[in-house]
Amino acid sequence: MTKTIPDVVCPFCGTLCDDLEVVVSDDGKQLLEVYNACAIGAEKFLHSQAEDRLTRPRLAQEDGSWKEIGYEEAIEYTAQMLANSKKPLMYGWSSTNCEAQGVGSEIGEITGAVMDNTATVCHGTSLIAVQDIGIPHCTLGEVKNRADRVVFWGCNPAHAHPRHMSRYSIFPRGFFTGKGHKGRKVIVIDPRKTDTANVADVHLQIEQGRDYELLDALRVAFKGLPLPDVVAGIPKEQIYEAAEVLKSGRFVIIFFGMGVTQSLGKNHNIDEAIAVTRDLNEYTKAAIMPMRGHYNVTGSGAVWGWQFGFPFAVDLSRGFARYNPGETTSNDLLRRDEVDSVFVLGSDPGAHFPFSSVKKISELPSVCIDPHQTPTTAVCKLHVPVAFVGVEVGGCAYRMDNVPIETRKVVDAPEGMMTDEEFLEKVLGRIKEIKGE
């Protein structure tokens, strides 16, 4: 007999779909089928069943080979590394639950670490913009129930958040949106002709890196003031028309992604995009939302917010929390040789940081906690595989609209494996012993 578990939460992207159904074997050890998930989400669940999965920590040897060790030894190694560092970098935290993030924070406090998450190379610029100008925001259900104007700016949910359009933004019928996608006008702003652009009513194929100009032009157009003939590669007629489409909506939502946050202008682009949204609130109702990537990057910003007051790049090395992006952000620290060890949990900087930063990680004492083998585990000295959060252990995660949802355990982890939280608790206990607390 098999069991079907309903309401399973997908621990892949910030869409955090919570309507998955997972079929498991009667003994709860084997995961057999995943329904309702997108291809990426389903693969994440099924990957936990991979036969070649590592189940014990392994330590890099001088000759480049790996030696399997026990969890106790891995805890001792990690605790010694962090306790003996002057300024460790504790990076990641986006693919784990809030409970583990909370324990990690206390380790960071005791060891004087810099705590940073994947926002540092993703939506950190959005967080800075919010500090500049605020953010008119809403939950995804407001989009489903009210939005009749939907903008995707510099993002491609068709590939990065595959169920976003069907669950929340384009296709669903809500309380005030009974016609579904027929009642919505969709504008995509992207230099590429993406699969998302293919389903849009309007695709403004903007020149690469000219987002700020186009956003500014929209604000001018809202007021009916004159524009140059072409802005950012878009004829002014199209800009006036787009402005009118937005102003005439009952509820406008702007989703934006890394195409705007990490292109020229960075946080200034987002400042301007939020200003566009603020302006629209003079005429109608409008909200804006970052398309957060990892399923719980939002949660790590929330946990650090209530514990330290800052959403990323939190430097605890002076004994109290400091925040100064550009100074206390991971790549800046690594490339200036300002950290003396690196601890990674719940992300893969090896795949996403510049090569110069990855090289620094490879030269420093380093530990990576990750159920998978990744480019990061390949360069760290110690790799500790752990249970999959959201598959083999539950815990709280925050959706891209900050809504917290509790992920569910659906199968047992391979025997003897630890969870992130358990491993961190043990490391915390050992560090307290070393530090005499």
Place this chain on the structure above:
Amino acid sequence: MAEFIIKNGFVFDPVLGIKGDKADVAIKNGKFVETTELSNPKTIDATGMTVMAGAVDIHAHVAGPKVNTGRNFRPEDKLFNCTPRRGVERMQGGFSVPTTFRTGYDYARMGYTTVMEAAMPPLYARHTHEEMRDTPIIDQGAFPVFGNNWFVLEYLKNHEIENTASYIAWLLKATKGYAVKVVNPGGTEAWGWGLNCENIHDPVPFFDITPAQIVKGLIEANEYLGLPHSMHLHTNNLGNPGNYTTTLDTFKLSEGIRPNSKFGRDQVMHHTHVQFHSYGGDNWGNFESKSPEIMDYVNSHDNITIDIGQVTLDETTTMTADGPFEHHLTELNHLKWANTDVELETGSGVVPYVYSPTIKVCAIQWAIGLELALQAKDLMRVFLTTDHPNAGPFIRYPRVMKWLMSQQSREEMLTGFKNSDKVIGATHLMNIDRELSLYEIAQMTRAGTAKALGLAHMYGSLKPGLEADLAVYDFNPEQENAPETIETAFGNAKYLFKAGTQIIDEHKIVSNGNKRTLWVNAKVNENPQVMRDVKEKFLRYYTVTQGNYEVAGHHYVPNPYVIEVDATQ
């Protein structure tokens, strides 16, 4: 558990009627007991000091999504005030929106041991509970918001009180909530379309109901259930000149309704931060205090309680589920604005604000809050708050006490304002010579708030059998004290006990305590219609499934204190 005797202090306890008499207080097994029950107690010498029960804050915004937005979008709120980990204390930071750790420690330092989070969006209940879990020492509960909830709007449109009550019971359990909170009824739903309900008879767009119907219906549903606390209201038209008429209209909705609760409260409506709702004039030029009209009503109607929402003249961070008000505020001050609308339930906004003593309107607001308290005939029904952090941060409570207790300190303020004459002309404070006593302060901060929350059986007094929450302040009421000493002493408790555990010793925090989360489990008769409505709403309109909505106990509410209510009869 250790036994303690707190000897020889000046005790203030409105429940026991003790007005500064010297007395000994005994603690055993986490409760107050008669001194004769102690066998080998540790002695705390409180000679020359003030002893009171731990204080209970009826209304503050200290946990949850809008609070965290306030923290994360204001790095400037943490400039020069981050403190390191030391002893049992975790790292702390923040002024108007402190981190959770600072929140717990700062409340404890003021002698507060119980604090209610005044607005919890149900969809974000997990977040609120995670923050409360990480707030040390103080017991907390959170009020889910109901005034713009689609279930409530649809039931009350047809005056379906029983269905509303069933839904309230279901939502309190799902969110582990404590009471029925209402914020700008109907107006926040209207804000979903960029609109508002500016008075209690403005129809809510698309829902065929008015704020008056929502408020009255929720009072009735609250009494149908017999919840510990009454309906807790922030009414329409907050912050606008001339809004006192809306406030009086709202008060009148409670007329003729008596409490139906076994928890000892006398009110059916708690109206919060009334300072923001007591304005005369019709523009900012002729803005003036209408506190006498408001207090005349409150003084003559015993089924209402209020808190003052005292402006403290600081830079702060405003935050409320009154979404349209925050948009209005950002239009006014042009500072940054965060807004979140929450599907089917509520909305919210956050805007920084500077209450400058050089601005006439701010100084008038400051005076109105004090006038409300100083005109109160019964301070068991009028409570001290700053609507933290909206009118000012909670750490200013001792300063508010100073103003309430010292006419000299008030007059120094009034005469020192840049627009002194105009402020004095638009307010009544200069003519009030009343100085509140410590007994009355204990009513406003302990006995009264505990009673209004339906928690008089646990908090607010030193009566044997109650939770041993006790604060000792380095303040001798028999001496001639300069006004400043009030603020210094009451912001820095010398000793503090929470449920019998010593938290502060010689002004130093020595324990993180064993904080609890209070929530209300109301049992109601089975109601298939409401359960069917819940199921349908989740299927069609929510973006989380019903199966993932309820806040499970374990790590969100690791140390619950559940108050059981039986409304099945």
